[in-house]
Amino acid sequence: MTHTTVDPFGVTELRRRVLDSWAASPARFREDANAEEDYALGGYRDRVVVELAQNAADAAQRAGVRGRLRLALRGREFTAANTGAPLTAEGVESLSTLRASAKRDAAAVGRFGVGFTSVASISDDVVFASRDGAVRWNRERAAALVHDTLVATGRSRPELAEEIARRDGRVPLLRLPFADDTRPPEGYDSAVVLQLRDADAGARLALQLAEAGQALLLALPWLAEVEIDADGQVRSLYSVPGDDGTVAIRSVDAGGEHVTRWRTLTRSGRFAPEDLADRPVEERDRRDWSLTWAVALDPAGDAAALPADVPRVVHAPTPSDEELHVPALLIGTFPLSPDRRRIAPGTAADVLLDAAASAYAELLCRLDAPAVWDLVPLERLGGAEFDARFRARVARLLPDTPFLRSAAGAPLTPRDAVVVEGGGVLLDVLGDLLPNALPGDADLQHPGLRALRLRRVSLADLADLLAGLEREPAWWARLYAALRAAGQRGADLGELGALPVPLWDGRLVRGPRGLLLPTGPSFTAGTLDVAALAPLGLRIVHPEAVDPLLVRLGAVEANERAILTDPMTRTAVENSLDADDPDTIARAVLELVAASATTVADEPWLAELALRDAEGDYSPAAELLHPDSPLRDLLVEDAPFGVLADDLAESYDTETLQAVGVVQLFTVYRAHDVTLGAALAESLDEIPLDGVAEWAAEVSELLGHPELPPILPELVGVRDLEYVREDRWPQALELLAAPGPRAAVTEPARVFTGDGRVVDVPSYTAWWLRTGALLDDLTPAETRAADADPALTGLYDEIPTALDPEFARALGVRSDLGELLAGPDGPDDLLERLGDPERSVSRASLRRIWAALAEVPAERVSPPDRVRAVQGGAVVVADAEDAVVVDAPDLLPLLADRPVVLGPVERAADLADALDLSLASEVVAGRVTSSGEVRPVPDEVRVFLDDPPLTYLHHAELRVDGVAVEWRCVDGHVHASTTDGLARGLCWITGRWERRHLVAALLRDPQTLPMLRAEADLE
Helix, strand or coil: CCCCCCCCCCHHHHHHHHHHHHHHCHHHHHHHHHHHHHHHHHHCCCCHHHHHHHHHHHHHHHHCCCEEEEEEEECCEEEEEECCCCCCHHHHHHHHCCCCCCCCCCCCCCCCCCHHHHHHHCEEEEEEEECCEEEEEEHHHHHHHHHHHHHCCCCCCHHHHHHHHHCCCCCCCCCCCEEECCCCCCCCCEEEEEEECCHHHHHHHHHHHHHCCHHHHHHCCCEEEEEEEECCEEEEEEEEECCCCEEEEEEEECCEEEEEEEEEEEEEEECCHHHHCCCCHHHHCCCEEEEEEEEEECCCCCECCCCCCCCCEEECCCEEEEECCCCCEEEECCCECCCCCCECCCHHHHHHHHHHHHHHHHHHHCCCCCHHHHHCCCCCCCCCHHHHHHHHHHHHHHHHCCCEECCCCCEECCCCCEEECCCCCHHHHHCCCCCCECCCCCCCCCHHHHHHCCEEECHHHHHHHCCCCCCCHHHHHHHHHHHHHHHHCCCCHHHHCCCEEEECCCCEEECCCCCEEECCHHHHCCCCCHHHHHHHCCCEECHHHCCHHHHHCCCEEECHHHHHCCHHHHHHHHCHHHCCCHHHHHHHHHHHHHHHCCCCCCCHHHHHCEEEECCCCEEEHHHEECCCCHHHHCECCCCCCEEECHHHHHHCCHHHHHHCCCECCCCEEEEEEEECCCCHHHHHCCCCCCCHHHHHHHHHHHCCCCCCCCEEEEEEEECCHHHECHHHHHHHHHHHCCCCCHHHHHCCEEEECCCCCEEEECCHHHHHHHHHCCECCECHHHEECCCCCHHHECCEEECCCCCCHHHHHHHCCECCHHHHHHCCCHHHHHHHHHCCCCCCCCHHHHHHHHHHHCCCCHHHCCCCCEEEEEECCEEEEEECCCCEECCCHHHHHHHCCCCEECCCHHHHHHHHHHHCCEEHHHHCCCCECCCCEEEECCHHHHHCCCCCCCEEEECCCEEECCEEECEEEECCEEEECCHHHHHHHHHHHHCCHHHHHHHHHHHHCHHHHHHHHHHHHCC
């Protein structure tokens, strides 16, 4: 490099003074060397770009014109060229003298005179060229100069040589400047040129250049342009201030152009002297302070997150190491520690912190929601001290800072603001009621809003707020629609239990639950007069306020049936007898019944509706006969019924009046889940059916009195049968056989027993009519149908009226012997009639009856006192104690004087058990008292008998118990005295009793065998 003798900055004198000080005091050398190393290798390591940019900004400021800076890295050479005020002798002295800055003016960025030391971290050969001259710092030349002028000449004390040797010959780079003839590049006023020490220095510098971004121009507003050229990769940054307080940072590189707009807010002031009392003397004269907040803006002009190339630290004004976790950039003249990494604590820092918090709050007021919510500082655990102190100050200011906006756009402080759950269109309806509400599109889960702990108006609070509010029904409908929309956004609509609702009659009630929404066809068509429903006290929602929300909150879609079954309607009906004007209640209910097709079968309490009778009094509907009712001619005079007033009968159709219980025909009563157990009287007392307890007792007995009480899922019975006149039963039965009550007679009652069985038993109505209905003084159970089983002829009288077979059977009219005996009282009734000498029965019918009774279990039969028997060949009525059941035909001759019951001998024991009679074999000894001769049985009988005995005992005169008889079988032996007797004995003992006459004919004339056999084949 060319050495020049021109010395425009007096560097020769600077070197002399330094060399003299080191020669006089090796400790001073050591101090200067240590200080430079501390800054270059410590606090100012990796800050070359920032510090050179700061020097460029100061030069531009001194020139009064925004400057340009070009940073170029070419191989091992780095150049930082800038426009602005040129280098001066004072500047050279400052650069060569640690901690003695020449920039004492308050506005300068550099203040300590040590920032330039950062170049020593990467270079040992530094040139600062300006249009008025250049200065060079070269470590090799400096070391040679010290050696030649101090050590070799012996000017210095020995300790200096020892200290230099200890440092391997290295001396401070920036304490010994040399004049140089380098000139700045064309278009620039100054340039710093560094020869990089090694590859590591180049890599660290390249990284600094890559990280240089928008924050650099925001922190150094006197720089208008920064061009960065890293080995041909050029990137340019431009700063363009706007008239509206914004700054546009434009970045241009090979990939294109990108512009970020920033909203800035700058504040300045002066420290009081006492604020700087704890600061170094160099700083005490710099009493002016300034700070700037910068917030990045999105294309819409709203606050955005900090760009990725902007470090989240405080800039003072260049980057410090103090973290600040808010999405905004803070630039301020904070007092710094000597390494310019940390903000120095003290009163001055506190003053600027207070100003920064106040300015930040003011900045929020200049931004719009929802972007401003992102700038609300959030709580952090374990944050840095400066960040925590700033947050604490802002947290105290924000509650009273009007940076929020109401739904109407007015400024709001967080202390006054409210958040309405659901928001949205809800605030379009409630704006005048909640002027301090945030806009409906506010994100209630936004961290910024949550950090403000705003007062929230829940839907429950809203319901209370609306209580007593006077609005038109249509306004309420809009509110309900808005609330539904809030529910779709996640609001808890369950909190609206006390929501006011306008009613049809002008009232405003709290809570939709149970209210009625008029939606039935009679309402929409206008055929039902809602005004007529007023006496019922119903709470019907005004039709202009109807909304699906009300249904969701418990209101009932009020078709006609829903209104009729409303608890208030039921209460009005149940209390209608005591009402001031029962007619108005009756009119409302009858209108609803007619429109809804509801009947007492659906709602039994309708029968309690008070209606006016023919005498002008009031009675429950169920106690009034319709004027046209045929029952008026069928019931006894003291029946507990009045007659409906004629005008009511004319005003309403019969079906509507019957629907509320007015009696036109017999009334069918229904009860569910009726227990037929031990608590019989208690469980059935309230059922209005005559004799129902007795019927239930019979059912329980029929079921065998199960251990667990039987359950009747549905008890169906016709009421008021006990009031039918005796001479009107034919007409009554005709009505009962008609559709409606007929099923109560003909369909059995289904009972669930305690042991899991399902049993069908006669219905209550059929049970009652069997003994309660009278037909010519006869009950149905005492009669038989015209086409009944002939076996019943003579025992039962023919029914005197015409009834269809199904209905007649249900009433108990006798038609079939088997059905009779299967019924609960059939066997006993039949036996009682058989024992009545006034009634007749043929011998053939009697045999059928005994055969059928033998099939009936004995436990279902009550033993009779008198029985129908055969005595002396005639059918007689005998005392039961005299009669026997014949169980063997060979005993008949021994019973000639006794009444005998003749039935199938194979069931004789069962029949005797059922009738509690003795068997013939139990009362007759049947001993053979004569002697017989063993004879062979003719072989011919084998044609008709299977395996007959080979022999029999022939008696000339067979006597049994002293009585002469034709045959007797004893102990497997046949005794006979005649051919017919032998035939009977052989057929009885072989089980072919029916062939006795065939075998007898064969024994009398064996020649007839072919004819007899042919006749047998014809059987």
